[in-house]
Amino acid sequence: xxxxxxxxxxxxxxxxxxxxxGKYVADLRMENMLEAAFLRSTYGHAxxxxxxxxxxxxxxxxYAVITSNDIEGKIKPIKQFxxxxxxxxxxxxxxxxxxxxxxxxxxxxxxVTYAGQPVVVVVAKNRYIAEDALALLKVEYEPLEALVDPFxxxxxxxxxxxxxxxxxxQSHFLVQxxxxxxAIEEADYVLKKRLRTPRLxxxxxxTRGVLANYDAITEKFRVWSSTQLxxxxxxxxxxxxxxxxxxIHVTAPEVxxxxxxxxxxxxxxxxxxxxxxxLGRPIRWIEDRLEHLTAARQSRDQTHDVEVSYKKDGTxxxxxxxxxxxxxxxxxxxxxxxYNTAYHLRGMYKIPSYQSKCRVILTNKTPNVPFRGAGRPxxxxxxxxxxxxxxRNLAMDPVDVMKKNMIQAEEMPYDxxxxxxxxxxxxxxSGNYPDALDxxxxxxxxxxxxxxxxxxxxxxxxxxxxxxxxxxxxxxxxFESALVKIDLTGHVTAHLGSSPQGQGHETVFSQICADDLGxxxxxxxxxxxxxxxLPLGAGTYASRSAVNAGSAIHAAxxxxxxxxxxxxxxxxxxxxxxxxxxxxxxxxxDNPEKKLTFVDIANAARPSKSSKxxxxxxxxxxxxxxxxxxxxxxxxxxxxxxxxxxxxxxFVKIQDYSIVHDCGTVINPMIVEGQVQGGIAQxxxxxxxxxxxxxxNGQVLTGSYMDYLIPTxxxxxxxxxxxxxxxxxxxxxxxxxxxxxxxxxxPAAIANAxxxxxxxxxxxxxxxxxxxxxxxxxxxxxxxx
Numbered sequence: 001x002x003x004x005x006x007x008x009x010x011x012x013x014x015x016x017x018x019x020x021x022g023k024y025v026a027d028l029r030m031e032n033m034l035e036a037a038f039l040r041s042t043y044g045h046a047x048x049x050x051x052x053x054x055x056x057x058x059x060x061x062x063y064a065v066i067t068s069n070d071i072e073g074k075i076k077p078i079k080q081f082x083x084x085x086x087x088x089x090x091x092x093x094x095x096x097x098x099x100x101x102x103x104x105x106x107x108x109x110x111x112v113t114y115a116g117q118p119v120v121v122v123v124a125k126n127r128y129i130a131e132d133a134l135a136l137l138k139v140e141y142e143p144l145e146a147l148v149d150p151f152x153x154x155x156x157x158x159x160x161x162x163x164x165x166x167x168x169x170q171s172h173f174l175v176q177x178x179x180x181x182x183a184i185e186e187a188d189y190v191l192k193k194r195l196r197t198p199r200l201x202x203x204x205x206x207t208r209g210v211l212a213n214y215d216a217i218t219e220k221f222r223v224w225s226s227t228q229l230x231x232x233x234x235x236x237x238x239x240x241x242x243x244x245x246x247x248i249h250v251t252a253p254e255v256x257x258x259x260x261x262x263x264x265x266x267x268x269x270x271x272x273x274x275x276x277x278x279l280g281r282p283i284r285w286i287e288d289r290l291e292h293l294t295a296a297r298q299s300r301d302q303t304h305d306v307e308v309s310y311k312k313d314g315t316x317x318x319x320x321x322x323x324x325x326x327x328x329x330x331x332x333x334x335x336x337x338x339y340n341t342a343y344h345l346r347g348m349y350k351i352p353s354y355q356s357k358c359r360v361i362l363t364n365k366t367p368n369v370p371f372r373g374a375g376r377p378x379x380x381x382x383x384x385x386x387x388x389x390x391x392r393n394l395a396m397d398p399v400d401v402m403k404k405n406m407i408q409a410e411e412m413p414y415d416x417x418x419x420x421x422x423x424x425x426x427x428x429x430s431g432n433y434p435d436a437l438d439x440x441x442x443x444x445x446x447x448x449x450x451x452x453x454x455x456x457x458x459x460x461x462x463x464x465x466x467x468x469x470x471x472x473x474x475x476x477x478x479f480e481s482a483l484v485k486i487d488l489t490g491h492v493t494a495h496l497g498s499s500p501q502g503q504g505h506e507t508v509f510s511q512i513c514a515d516d517l518g519x520x521x522x523x524x525x526x527x528x529x530x531x532x533x534l535p536l537g538a539g540t541y542a543s544r545s546a547v548n549a550g551s552a553i554h555a556a557x558x559x560x561x562x563x564x565x566x567x568x569x570x571x572x573x574x575x576x577x578x579x580x581x582x583x584x585x586x587x588x589x590d591n592p593e594k595k596l597t598f599v600d601i602a603n604a605a606r607p608s609k610s611s612k613x614x615x616x617x618x619x620x621x622x623x624x625x626x627x628x629x630x631x632x633x634x635x636x637x638x639x640x641x642x643x644x645x646x647x648x649x650x651f652v653k654i655q656d657y658s659i660v661h662d663c664g665t666v667i668n669p670m671i672v673e674g675q676v677q678g679g680i681a682q683x684x685x686x687x688x689x690x691x692x693x694x695x696x697n698g699q700v701l702t703g704s705y706m707d708y709l710i711p712t713x714x715x716x717x718x719x720x721x722x723x724x725x726x727x728x729x730x731x732x733x734x735x736x737x738x739x740x741x742x743x744x745x746x747p748a749a750i751a752n753a754x755x756x757x758x759x760x761x762x763x764x765x766x767x768x769x770x771x772x773x774x775x776x777x778x779x780x781x782x783x784x785x
Contacts, residue, residue: 002515003514003515004510004511004512004514004515004521005511005512005515005665005667005733006665006666006667006668006669007511007668007669008668008669008670008671009507009511009521009668009670010507010670011504011506011507011671012506012507012510012521012526013500013504013506013507017254022254023253023254024206024209024226024253024254024255024256025206025209025210025211025224025225025226025253025284025286026206026209026286028211028224028253028284029284030211030213030282030284031282032281032282033211033281033282033283033284034063034123034124034125034279034281034282034283034284035123035124035125035126035127035130035283035284035285035286036121036122036123036124036130036268036271036272036275036283036284036285037121037122037124037127037130037131037133037134037285038118038119038120038121038122038134038268038285038291038295039118039119039120039121039122039134039137039139040115040116040117040118040119040291040294040295041108041112041114041115041116041117041118041119042115042141042699043112043115043141043143043146043697043698044112044113044114044115044146044148044364044365044694044697044698044699045111045112045113045114045143045144045145045146045147045159045161045364045698046111046112046141046142046143046144047110047111047141047142047144048108048109048110048111048112048119048139048140048141049140049141049142050139050140051067051119051120051137051138051139051140052137052138052139053065053067053120053137055136055137055138056122056133056134056136056137057133059124059129059132059133059136060129061124061125061126061129062122062123062124062125062129062130062133063123063124063125063279063281064121064122064123064275064278064279065120065121065122065123065133065137066107066120066121066122066123066271066275067107067119067120068105068107068108068109068110068119071106071107071271071274072109074241074274075106075240075241075270075271075274076239076240076241076242077103077104077105077106077240078103078104078105078106078236078240078265078267078270078330078332079101079102079103079332080099080101080102080103080331080332080333080334081232081236081264081265081332081333085099085333085334085335085336087334087335087421087423088422088423089423090419090423091419091421091422091423094175094418094419095173095174095175095339095419096173096174097171097172097173097335098171098172098173099170099171099334099335100165100166100169100170100171101164101165102162102165102170102330102331102362103162103330104117104267104329104330104367105267106118106240106267106270106271107119107120107121107267107271111144112141113161113162113329113330113364114328114329114364114365114366114367114698115294115364115366115694115698115699115700116291116294116295116366116700117295117329118267118268118271118295119139120134120137120139121271121275122134122137123275123279123283127286143697144159145159146364146696146697146698147159147161147168147363147364147698148363148364148365148694148695148696148698149363150303150324150325150326150361150363151303151324153168153361153362153363154167154168154169154324154359154361161329161362161363161364162329162330162362165362168361168362168363169359169360169361169362170327170331170360170361170362171331171334171335171338171359171360172357172358172359172360173335173338173339173342173357173358174355174356174357174358175339175342175343175354175355175356175357175358175418176354176355176356177352177353177354177355177416177417177418178318178352178353178354178417179318179353180309180318180319180320180353180354180355181320182318182353183309183317183318183352183353184307184309184318184320186309186317187309187310187311187317187318188310188311188312189309189310189311189312189390189393189394190307190308190309190310191306191307191308191310191386191389191390191393192305192306192307192308193305193306193385193386193389193766194303194304194305194306194766195303195304195306195381195382195385195766195767196302196303196304196766196767196768197300197301197302197377197378197381197686197747197767197768198300198301198686198690198691198692198767198768198769199298199299199300199301199326199365199368199691199692200298200299200300200301200371200685200686200690200691200692201292201293201296201298201299201690201692201708202257202258202259202260202261202262202296202297202298202299202371202372203292203293203690203708203710204256204257204258204259204262204501205256205257206226206254206255206256206257207226207286207287207288207289207291207292207296208226208262208266208268208286208287208292208296209225209226209284209285209286209287210223210224210225210226210268210269210272210273210284210285211223211224211225211272211282211283211284211285212224212272212273212275212276212282212283212284213276213282213283214273214276214277214280216277216280219247220247220248220249221237221243221247221248221249221273221276221277222249222251223237223248223249223250223251223269223272223273224250224251224252224253225250225251225252225269226252226253226255226256226262227250227252227255227258227262227263227265227269228252228255228258228260228262228263228499228501228539228540228541229262229263229264229265229538229539229540229541230250230251230252230499230529230530230531230537230539231250231497231531231536231537231538231539232263232264232265232539233250233265233269234248234249234250234531236265236269236270237250237269237270237273240270241270241273241274248273248531249530249531249532250530250531251529251530251531251532252499252528252529252530253529255499255500255501255502255529256501256502257501257502258501258540258541259371259372259501259682260297260299260369260370260371260372260374260541261296261297261298261299261369261371262501263369263370263539263540263541264297264332264333264369266296266297268285268287272284272285289704289705290703290704293692293700293702293703293704293708294366294700294703295366296366297332297366297367297368297369298328298365298366298367298368298369298371298692299337299368299369299370299371300368300371300377300378300686301325301326301327301328301365301368302323302324302325302326302341302375302378303323303324303326304321304322304323304378304382305321305322305323306319306320306321306322306382306386307319307320307321308320308386308390309353310390312394313404314390314391314394314396314400314401314404314405315404315405316349316351316386316390316405317351317352317353318351318352318353318354318355319345319346319351319353319354319355319386320354320355321342321345321354321355321356321357321382322357323341323356323357323358323359324358324359324360324361325337325338325341325358325359325360325361325368326361326363326365326368327360327361327362327363327367327368328362328363328364328365328366328367328368329362329363329364329365329366329367330362330367331360331362331367331368332367332369333369333370335358335360335421336370336374336375336421337368337369337370337374337375337378338358338360338375339358339375339421340370340374340375340376340379340421340473341356341358341375341376341378341379342356342358342379343416343418343419343420343421343426343473344375344376344379344380344470344471344472344473345379345382345383346383346416347379347380347383347384347469347470347471348402348406348407348433348469348470348471348636349383349402349405349406349407350405350406350407350411350414351405354417354418364698365692365694365698366692366700370541370542372679372682372739372740372743373472373740373743373744374541374542374740376470376472376740376744377683377686377743377744377745377747379470380468380469380470380744380745380747380748381747381748381751381768383748384467384468384469384745384748384749384752385748385751385752385765385766387401387402387405388466388752388755389764392755392759398466398467398752399437399441399446399467402437402467402469403434403437406433406434406437407428407433408433408434409431409432409433409434409435412428412429412430412431412432413427413428413429413430413729414427414428415427416428420473420631420632421473421476422476422477422631422632424630424631424632428471428634429633429634429728429729429730430634430664430726430727430728430729431471431634431636431662431724431726432662432724432726433469433636433638435724436469436636436637436638436660436661436662436724437469437638437660439660439722439724440467440638440639440640440658440659440660440722441640443640443658443659443660443720443722444465444640444642444656444658444720446465446640449463449465449642450465453465461644462644462645462646462647462757462758463642463643463644463645463655463757464642464643464645464752464753464754464755464756464757464758464759465640465641465642465643465753465756466640466641466643466748466749466750466751466752466753466754466755466756467638467639467640467749467752468638468639468641468745468746468747468748468749468752469636469637469638469639469745470636470637470741470744470745471634471635471636472543472634472635472636472637472737472740472741472744473632473633473634474542474543474544474547474632474633474634474635474663474736474737474738474740475542475543475544475546475547475548475629475632475633475728475730475731475735475736475737476542476544476629476632477538477548477628477629477631478538478628479536479538479548479626479627479628479629480496480497480498480537480538480544480545480548480549480551480552480626480627481496481497481534481536481537481538481549481552481624481625481626481627482494482495482496482497482509482549482552482553482555482556482624482625482627483495483496483533483534483556483622483623483624483625484513484553484556484557484560484622484623484625485560485620485621485622485623486560486564486598486601486602486621486622487602487621488599488602488603488606489599489602490523490584490597490598490599490602491523491525491598492513492517492519492523492524492525492598493524493525493526493527494509494510494513494524494525494526494527494553494556494557495527495528495530495533495534496509496526496527496528496534496537496549496552496553497534497536497537497538497539497549497552498528498537498538498539498540498544498545498548498549499528499529499530499539499540500528500529500540500545501540503540503545503671503675503739504668504671504674505526505528505540505545505549506526506528507521507668507671508546508550508667508668508671509526509549509550509553510524510525510526511667511668512550512553512554512557512667512733513526513553513557516554516557516558516561517557517560517561517564517581517584518561518580518581518582518583518584519581519583519584519598520583520584523584534624536626542737542740543635543736543737543738543739543740543741544737545737545739546663546667546735546737546738546739547629547633547728547731547735547736547737548627548629548731549627550667550731550733550735551627551629551731551732551733551735552625552626552627553625554732554733555625555627555732556623556624556625557623559623559625560621560622560623561581562576563605563617563621563623564581564586564598564601564621565579565581565586566614566617567601567604567605567612567613567614567617568586568596568601570604570612570614571596571600571601571604571612572586572587572588572591572594572596574588574591578590584597584598585597586601598621601621602621605619605620605621606619606620607619607620627731629730629731630730631730632730633664633728633730633731633735633736633737634728634736635661635662635663635664635736635737635738635741636661636662636724637659637660637661637662637741637744637745638659638660638661638745639657639658639659639680639745639746639749640657640658640659640749641654641656641657641746641749641750641752641753642654642655642656642657642753643655643750643753643754643757644757645754645757645758645775647758647779649772649776650771650772650773650774650775650776650779651772652688652750652754652770652772652775654684654715654716654717654750655717656717656720657680657717657719657720657749658719658720658721658722659676659680659719659720659721659722659742659745660721660722660723660724661676661721661722661723661724661738661741662723662724662725662726662736663723663725663735663736663737663738663741664725664726664727664728664733664734664735664736665725665727665728665733665734665735666723666725667735669723672723672738673721675738675739675741675742676719676721676738676741676742677716677718677719677721677742678742679739679740679741679742679743679744680716680719680742680743680746681711681716681742682742682743683742683743683744683745683746683747684711684715684716684746684750685709685710685711685769686743686746686747686768686769687746687747687749687750687751687768687769687770688711688715688750688768688769688770688771689709689710689711689715689769689771690708690709690710690769691708691769691771692708693707747768750770751765751768751770754770754775758779758782761779761782761783762782762785763775763778763779763782764778765778
């Protein structure tokens with residue numbers, strides 16, 4: 001029986017984090033440490049004709065000025081991350097993808113392909129001197145035509161961004177099920193729209209940073225990086241510098257938010273270790289906010305041309321979606337975001353005919369990578385705007401259109417007829433979507449709002465309500481690792497391959513371990529983000545940690561419990577089945593007075609002639625387990641937003657927000673609610689405020705928070721949350737992911753609410769953010785009709 005799983009226990013890590021005792025990369029200092037700074041391209045697309053470095057090199061306190069010429073043949077380019085890009089054979093056969101090789105040199109070589117690309121790195125006594133040296137560098141550029149419109153970049157006569165490729169179409173694929181052309185031909189109505197989601201910055205509280213120290217005696221690297229994937233950083237450094245992985249020890253210390261863009265490997269994470277080896281000194285680089293908004297990986301940026309067939313009663317019979325992903329100058333993650341969008345688009349709905357055609361196009365923008373939701377917010381925005389448009393075209397309530405098309409509880413598990421990215425059949429494992437809809441409508445007082453809405457509008461208040469639903473494949477592979485051990489003091493330590501950026505790993509995984517071993521939370525220490533302890537690990541992304549690391553620590557703890565009980569059985573002369581563990585004490589149920597402790601068991605498990613190990617059992621109390629999921633688990637949620645629109649200014653105020661979500665077994669409700677609340681904050685940013693904007697030359701126009709707006713606590717409502725718990729059938733604890741879900745639905749829910757608020761004006765929102773300027777233009781256009 002669970003004692004801790006399912007309980008809102010306080011987070012173990014918060015004491016140090018809230019008192020300022022946490023150590024981030026920027027807090028780490030080493031003796032004789034130098035600081036690095038990067039000169040970045042001011043052009044979106046240009047040839048590098050020459051770089052003058054002498055003045056910078058002669059500045060006192062400067063130790064090195066490095067260009068691409070200095071590292072030629074010494075550092076290989078960063079290529080696509082194979083761990084995220086290798087597709088199973090059956091998926092390749094099904095979608096017939098074309099993926100063209102692309103890459104990025106760690107320092108621009110010959111030409112620059114986006115504003116913010118690193119061109120020169122300076123290493124100096126401190127950051128101040130390094131930046132002074134940057135000001136002395138002179139780079140001669142020959143401007144080239146910059147491609148910021150992906151449709152222009154895809155044309156046959158467009159300049160080629162990666163010159164070894166034949167075009168800027170980096171990859172493409174086709175997903176189809178049923179006969180969508182016939183569905184459109186036989187439809188009562190056909191809806192055609194172009195829908196767009198913007199390019200975003202992840203804007204974590206902590207910018208990126210890396211500290212590296214090379215030990216010439218041991219020929220080993222010690223690297224600290226603000227990363228979601230310390231194992232990926234290790235393998236990438238090893239690959240690009242052509243050195244053994246075993247010579248690299250990477251630690252992710254405290255990481256102040258990741259959200260996806262810290263889930264790849266940036267040039268700085270390779271260059272800083274290389275420079276440490278070259279100079280024989282520890283070197284640190286900390287990203288400033290301008291660098292983050294221009295050079296850190298960006299996300300989203302999709303355009304969808306959809307054609308939807310539907311009947312007079314609101315039944316959707318087919319969807320044809322032709323969409324593009326603007327991937328910037330490099331696509332590191334192949335089809336990750338694009339295929340996520342394609343296989344998630346139909347969401348909770350039974351739509352028998354479906355075709356999704358995608359092209360991933362290179363442009364002169366910062367590379368595009370997965371960001372909280374990774375293709376699902378884009379799919380959800382398209383699907384739920386379509387639902388709302390159909391409802392308005394038929395003069396129906398959107399709820400009725402949802403119910404008309406929604407998968408029913410008795411139809412679960414439900415097969416959508418296509419494949420997940422891992423090659424498994426796309427089958428929703430568990431859930432009850434109609435029940436979720438009923439519950440969220442009740443939480444939002446939907447009927448009460450509808451009754452009051454007309455009265456408020458007559459008073460001049462433009463209030464509206466909008467709904468969005470999604471399913472999310474969570475807990476993706478390939479695997480996750482956990483090492484659980486009991487030391488000679490009886491204390492339990494668990495090492496995990498999945499490291500946090502604020503999610504509460506130490507608490508959640510302590511809860512699982514404590515329940516399995518029959519101990520208290522204080523008897524467990526969880527250590528994460530260190531490649532020096534576990535040989536293999538995957539990392540934190542794709543709402544996967546609770547599913548995979550949770551299952552790994554659960555299995556490892558169960559195996560360790562079995563080992564403890566078998567040793568105790570010998571020591572107590574009892575059958576294992578008669579033994580219990582409670583608060584770290586082991587005893588037989590028929591003789592509770594005679595107890596053993598973990599200290600006793602640990603000493604008995606030591607390799608010696610007096611050990612009490614059963615025959616064939618390895619000495620020591622430690623278990624390493626790798627959990628490999630069969631495929632993803634499907635979490636789900638429905639969001640309801642209530643807004644008021646100031647018609648004269650276009651300003652949107654969120655008055656209320658309600659959700660019902662299903663993440664399977666809830667380990668810690670408080671942490672789940674925090675994850676959802678935080679995700680919704682980012683989703684509101686996507687809906688109303690945030691967009692990376694470039695001019696025609698590829699210059700970033702939103703390089704500070706004066707221009708790139710993000711919501712504050714004043715704009716974020718306290719969300720009403722209702723938990724559903726439909727355990728997954730694909731892992732032993734029934735867990736589904738929750739970390740990304742909050743960010744997926746707000747753009748669609750809020751856009752639908754704004755349209756509803758301005759009815760009877762015919763407002764058609766086809767993109768986000770719904771900024772005041774954009775909304776005022778829509779209002780003026782509708783009033784002219």
